[in-house]
Amino acid sequence: MTEAIPRRASLEVLRAEAADELGVLVQERLLGGEDPWDFMEDLPSIDELVVYLLRADNIAANDGVRPNAARHYRVLRQIALEYPPLTPAVWKLLGDGPKYRRWDATIADAN
Template sequence: MTLSDPLLPRRASVEVLRAEAQDELSSLVNERLRGGEDPWDFMEDLPTVDELVVFTLRAEHIEADGGLRPTHARNQRLLRQIAVQYPELDPAVRGMLGSEHTHRRWDSVVRVLGNP
């Protein structure tokens, strides 16, 4: 994959992407609080703003690629490409690449066994 990959155009500045992600996280937290959930039970499981930005960019790429779920190797390459295009997100990407057995359901490497 190169920087000129037509399936992964640079969409917006990191500041704009972070603002959108912060709004999304705020809405999610508010919804869960209104639903009566205890923040001590769910705050640790939520992605950080930068992690949410990376997942949003990843989702946009998957959609542009026909909606096919990427293989593990393709996912790793895609995350690295996001880090190249958005150097400010590199720490979040490195953390996501290093999380082989995460407990967070939203993470791309989580393997859910059986029906949820």
Template sequence: MTDDPRVPRRASLELLRAEAGDELSVLIEERLRDGQDPWEFMEDLPSVDELVVLTLRAENIASDGGVRPTAARNYRVLRQIAMEYPPLTRAVWRLLGSEPHRAWDASVREAS
């Protein structure tokens, strides 16, 4: 974490993981209510840690005016997340080079 007073203080990793777990539960329930077979969609969904990384990445993008990051900036942002939250390093490496990051999200799939 940084001591820079201009950078908002983030929640603990435990809280971020709890929120991501709740979000993942909602995603699963939406798909089940839509009649989808869990055997077909479960491995397409991100892990809790991947959702945390994507949330932190989205916060960074929003703080930069919502401008879509270049590949180089995306790498730097994800690397910074891994340095700030070492337990998320594996999730960061899984996400590197896997655009679009939210392929499991219906709104992203429909936009492509």
């Protein structure tokens, strides 16, 4: 059984929303006195942020229940199927590479 991702808008609109959100995050950290050299690599890319926004929509549609590891994988894979241009971001988030970003769900679940 596949879990359909509710479509809110086109990918272009989702990317624009994510870019705005990312801009706010950068501005908040700059206003907080942080050096951009220290935090820019910690921030998600626009496509990664779109994937997490879509994942959040899926969580909200499931009465706010956070997914276990298997469901997390299925949800992200479904996002890749429904939004093919996001596939590289999805596989990067699912990959076995280094997990150094604090916002990464697999890091947050491990703590």
